[in-house]
Amino acid sequence: GEPTSEKLVELAKRRGYFFQSSGSYGGVGGFYTFGPQGAALKGNVEDAWRDRFAVAEGNMEIDAPTIMPEPVFEASGHLEGFDDMLVECPDCGESHRADHVVEDDTEYEDAESLPIPEVEEVIAEYELVCPSCGAGLAGQAVEAFNLMFATNIGPGDSQPGYLRPETAQGIFVEFPRLKEYARNQLPFGVTQIGRAYRNEISPRRSIIRTREFTQAELEYFVDPETDEPDLERVENVEVALYPASEQQTDDGEVIETTVGAAVEEGVIGDPWVAYFLGVAKPWYESVGVDMDRFRFRQHLSGERAHYAADCWDAESEIDGNWIELAGFAYRSDYDLSKHAEHSGDRFTVFRQYDEPKTVERATVDPDMSYLGPEFGGDAQTVVSELEALAGRDRAAFEGDAVEIDLEGETREIPVEKTGFAVEEETIAGEHVTPHVVEPSFGVDRLVYTVLHHAYREDEVDGEERTYLELPPEVAPTFVGVFPLQNDADLEAQADEIVDDLREAGLSVSYDDSGNIGRRYRRQDEVGTPFCVTVDYETIEEDQTTVTVRERDTTAQKRLSVDELAETLTAIREG
Numbered sequence: 100g101e102p103t104s105e106k107l108v109e110l111a112k113r114r115g116y117f118f119q120s121s122g123s124y125g126g127v128g129g130f131y132t133f134g135p136q137g138a139a140l141k142g143n144v145e146d147a148w149r150d151r152f153a154v155a156e157g158n159m160e161i162d163a164p165t166i167m168p169e170p171v172f173e174a175s176g177h178l179e180g181f182d183d184m185l186v187e188c189p190d191c192g193e194s195h196r197a198d199h200v201v202e203d204d205t206e207y208e209d210a211e212s213l214p215i216p217e218v219e220e221v222i223a224e225y226e227l228v229c230p231s232c233g234a235g236l237a238g239q240a241v242e243a244f245n246l247m248f249a250t251n252i253g254p255g256d257s258q259p260g261y262l263r264p265e266t267a268q269g270i271f272v273e274f275p276r277l278k279e280y281a282r283n284q285l286p287f288g289v290t291q292i293g294r295a296y297r298n299e300i301s302p303r304r305s306i307i308r309t310r311e312f313t314q315a316e317l318e319y320f321v322d323p324e325t326d327e328p329d330l331e332r333v334e335n336v337e338v339a340l341y342p343a344s345e346q347q348t349d350d351g352e353v354i355e356t357t358v359g360a361a362v363e364e365g366v367i368g369d370p371w372v373a374y375f376l377g378v379a380k381p382w383y384e385s386v387g388v389d390m391d392r393f394r395f396r397q398h399l400s401g402e403r404a405h406y407a408a409d410c411w412d413a414e415s416e417i418d419g420n421w422i423e424l425a426g427f428a429y430r431s432d433y434d435l436s437k438h439a440e441h442s443g444d445r446f447t448v449f450r451q452y453d454e455p456k457t458v459e460r461a462t463v464d465p466d467m468s469y470l471g472p473e474f475g476g477d478a479q480t481v482v483s484e485l486e487a488l489a490g491r492d493r494a495a496f497e498g499d500a501v502e503i504d505l506e507g508e509t510r511e512i513p514v515e516k517t518g519f520a521v522e523e524e525t526i527a528g529e530h531v532t533p534h535v536v537e538p539s540f541g542v543d544r545l546v547y548t549v550l551h552h553a554y555r556e557d558e559v560d561g562e563e564r565t566y567l568e569l570p571p572e573v574a575p576t577f578v579g580v581f582p583l584q585n586d587a588d589l590e591a592q593a594d595e596i597v598d599d600l601r602e603a604g605l606s607v608s609y610d611d612s613g614n615i616g617r618r619y620r621r622q623d624e625v626g627t628p629f630c631v632t633v634d635y636e637t638i639e640e641d642q643t644t645v646t647v648r649e650r651d652t653t654a655q656k657r658l659s660v661d662e663l664a665e666t667l668t669a670i671r672e673g
């Protein structure tokens with residue numbers, strides 16, 4: 100039959116989960132609005148992420164601007180290299196991601212990492228065609244297209260800025276201040292949930308690839324020499340792993356194992372990455388991802404940034420395709436070093452030794468002005484060359500003269516003139532640039548997966564029914580309340596129940612239109628776990644009771660009004 104995605108996208112629009120934005124003006128690709136149900140579901144997922152990755156892990160959450168000045172992205176490398184490969188159709192003029200065209204039509208699974216000329220060759224060799232109109236793409240030039248949205252800060256164009264393509268940079272650039280809030284103690288983590296912007300060449304599959312989306316990121320700063328994760332907390336978590344080695348063979352398989360065993364056997368290379376995979380897996384399950392359609396896939400070496408020691412993606416299966424939900428990367432000191440280099444600010448933490456250490460330090464005379472012009476170059480350059488040499492090669496000062504390289508020429512300086520000396524010094528510690536472990540989650544794709552994996556069709560009383568089997572913890576509406584008929588007494592009693600439940604913190608939908616069966620179907624389709632119906636028994640009885648219907652089984656029970664809020668709240672809280 101029809102793929103679930105098509106039915107889901109239709110349901111999402113009809114019931115207020117999500118729909119394309121600015122529809123009155125024809126809409127524009129890659130922008131979606133979350134309707135009332137979608138905004139509530141997304142909010143619940145974000146809250147659950149915050150509870151797990153910020154609060155329960157003891158990490159700090161920040162909220163940085165979405166526009167940042169150009170130097171930030173010069174340092175991060177986005178200006179230079181945050182590109183996708185673009186190919187334009189000569190016939191219909193549509194632009195496509197060249198690596199997607201190559202990937203979809205050939206055996207290439209890692210086209211993103213191929214150099215442009217090779218992509219052009221593959222397009223020609225396999226006679227690949229435009230995904231929109233079918234015209235041949237052979238011979239079309241493939242070019243690099245930067246995905247950042249550019250803007251100007253203030254009037255004029257003297258201060259270019261960019262909409263951030265990831266939330267991470269907002270954390271990295273504030274490291275010199277954030278480390279103070281962490282009292283200069285590693286390890287510590289900083290999270291952020293917020294919008295990111297990428298001018299995707301061909302946004303597709305509704306909210307799976309958009310131009311504005313929400314990320315939830317954690318940057319965890321560690322001392323690479325002394326910090327280790329507490330793997331005991333996650334070692335028994337069962338995971339489905341698809342390592343690079345398995346992807347490279349024809350009959351490669353997903354390995355079912357535990358985090359502990361995977362680290363021991365070296366399947367997961369980095370223990371920090373392993374730790375966060377272990378935290379993430381049960382969390383994904385708790386928000387409603389089907390664990391039979393979930394795996395962690397290791398990046399192939401070509402997919403990985405050169406500084407990333409190990410990198411895994413969380414993936415979910417959608418209509419037979421695997422999509423990336425999150426990336427887990429060990430990023431070394433790359434980001435902080437780059438910002439230190441470009442900004443001149445301090446991106447280090449002081450590592451205090453257990454006991455002060457005595458070290459020997461070689462120095463030279465800081466004043467070489469007496470050398471005179473015959474040595475060429477300025478005295479300051481001579482000093483820094485000598486200092487660098489004294490730091491790394493003291494033997495160079497053992498003869499009569501020391502040789503240094505000055506503007507491409509070798510110069511000899513009499514050793515006694517350098518003022519070379521070795522001094523003892525007591526130091527309490529040293530400045531280290533922390534390494535970064537980054538779990539980076541996409542929220543929109545997760546919301547999509549949760550809905551897709553919750554989508555069910557069955558038959559109730561001979562009628563077809565669609566419902567969403569959402570976990571009560573994230574369901575946007577928790578309970579529907581209906582008066583059985585249009586009757587002032589029933590409505591008054593229902594109103595009272597609505598007030599009670601809302602006061603207890605539950606999200607309630609009151610519905611008095613249409614027959615009761617239709618009202619149940621409506622709530623089933625938005626995934627409301629419970630419906631409460633107020634009928635004549637409710638108002639006639641002494642011990643007031645209502646009918647409570649459960650979404651998945653459609654089973655009905657009578658519950659006393661007095662204990663309703665308490666019972667439902669307990670279920671909501673799991």
Ligand code: ATP
Nearest residue numbers: 299307308309312423424425426539540541543544
């Ligand atoms: P892709 O290869 O699919 O373009 P990516 O590898 O560039 O994604 P990352 O930079 O690792 O993605 O971003 C982290 C997360 O942000 C992704 O796992 C994904 O969930 C989400 N994400 C990235 N791009 C988009 C997008 N255009 N729309 C929705 N979510 C996105």
